[in-house]
Amino acid sequence: MDEISTSTLFIVLGLLVLCSAFFSASETGMMSVNPYKLKHLANEQHKAALRVTAMLERRDRLIGLILVGNNLVNVAASSIGTLIGMRLYGDFGILIAGIVLTLIILIFGEVTPKTLAALHPERVAFPSSVVLKPLMKVLYPVVWLLNKICNTFLGWLGVSAEQHHGSSLSSEELRTVVHEAGALIPQQHQNMLVGVLDLEKATVEDIMIPRNELVGVDINDEWKDIVRQLSNAQHNRILLYRDSVDDALGFIHSRELARLALKDQLNKASLLRSVREIYFIPENTPLNTQLHKFQSSKERIGLVVDEYGDIQGLVTLEDILEEVVGNFTTDIADYQNDEILPQADGSYLVDGGINLRDLNRDMQLNFPTDGPKTLNGLVLEYLEEIPEASLGLTLAGCPMEIVEVQDNMIKTVRLMPHLQQN
Structure with missing residues (x-):
């Protein structure tokens, strides 16, 4: 038993x-x-x-x-x-x-x-x-x-179990989740997701086309010069101004130009009547906010102004979207950009006026973007003087050489990322 x-x-x-x-x-x-x-x-x-x-x-x-x-x-x-x-x-x-x-x-x-x-x-x-x-x-x-x-x-102890609603992710935590996804999310899609999260970190000032690079048509020019400029325009929307960009009149679409030309009504008066009102954007507007504003206002382009109302540059919807999707090629050797010219020795001749964010993205570099917006500005801030040509230095671990200085600006820089310090 x-x-x-x-x-x-x-x-x-x-x-x-x-x-x-x-x-x-x-x-x-x-x-x-x-x-x-x-x-x-x-x-x-x-x-x-x-x-x-x-x-x-x-x-x-x-x-x-x-x-x-x-x-x-x-x-x-x-x-x-x-x-x-x-x-x-x-x-x-x-x-x-x-x-x-x-x-x-x-x-x-x-x-x-x-x-x-x-x-x-x-x-x-x-x-x-x-x-x-x-x-x-x-x-x-x-x-x-x-x-x-x-x-x-x-x-x-100040803890309430009944008020617990689970955990939520901050943008930094979500960025980590995206990176840790590995093969579950293709690398291109990961970059796009991170690009969306990074929109809140940048402002329109970071990606705008600066004022000195704006291309437009002076309505006070001779008519034949205006026609030539309109015929050679490379953008769908053309800025019209009077004497200087500070007196900007608005944008005219190439489609509207074609319509006026077909009706044989293309003249200064018709241009002024067809111009669209300018959409102004404060320079410190975050990109995610501006993307929403573009969407809600049905706009695709705007002029960036500072706190005094002075025009500082131009930004488009495409510029913001490029921050998300990146360039349409990942091979720097095949990237058709006049501002970055690959050399036989592995170095690159870079325009001093290039935007640092574009440079970082295109060449996978890590130049700081919280200060000057261009490579010229970054080097000048570092040296605290206008350098002579042939001066060599290293910024953010990347060796470089000043190739050309003109009009108190650094025009060309030779970057040598193949010698980059780790």
Whole structure:
């Protein structure tokens, strides 16, 4: 009779260890499940995901349920293990049972199931929720009392479990998630996603075409000169001004020019009547804000002004979108940019007026962009004087040589990224 009873106790002990493993795995699986994957599945009406989502809305109750169940089975297992040890080895069996049972619970009831659940949280959390949900109803009075006591202590510490709504990602954390996606998201798509996040870090001043590079048509010029400039225009929208850019009149679309030409109505008066009102943009407007403003106002181009209302440059919708999608080629040797000319020795002749953000993006460099906006400005700020040609220096780890200085500006710089210091 004692032998049968002892065998039965071994079976019950084994079942209790399995229950302990279940609760341990459930705890880790429920807490480790990817919240964004879970939300995605819940939005697709995945039954198990909906069930897990509902239980995770009150994590304090879920944890209380699991810990109550786990402690009950562990205490029961300890009692039965002690009884088995006493039957087999007498009083000395208590010590043996304690040591052996501790090892069994640690290996099979804690470490192994928790490791498995951490590696495959969804595979554990979804099926375990089938058991945990009805178990919550059975043990709810105990769980409620336990949570009431615990939440009271947490309240004294200024923590409210009822006001917990999960975690949200900051832009920096989201940027890390994108980078860590690896092969799940193609590199080009990762760059675009990061580009969207970086829009809030830059302003229109960072990407605008500066005032001294603006191309337009002076309406006070001779008509034949105006026609020649309009015929050779390389942009769809042409800026018209009177005497100087400060007296800008507006933009005219090439499509409107073609319409006037077909009707034989192309003259100064018709140009002035067809010009579109200028859309002005403060220079410190963040790119993400300006993108939204372009969209809401149905505009694609605007003149950038400073705090005094003086025109500083021009920015287009395409300029902002390029910050997201980048250039249409990733090979710098094939990149058709007159401002960056590859040389046979591996160096590059670069226009001193190039925008630093464009230079960094095109050549994968790391020049600082929080100060001067051009390479010329960056070098002048560093040297604190106008240099002579043939001067060599290193900025942001990139060796360079001043090739040409003209009109108090650095016109050409030779960059040597192949000699870049790491």
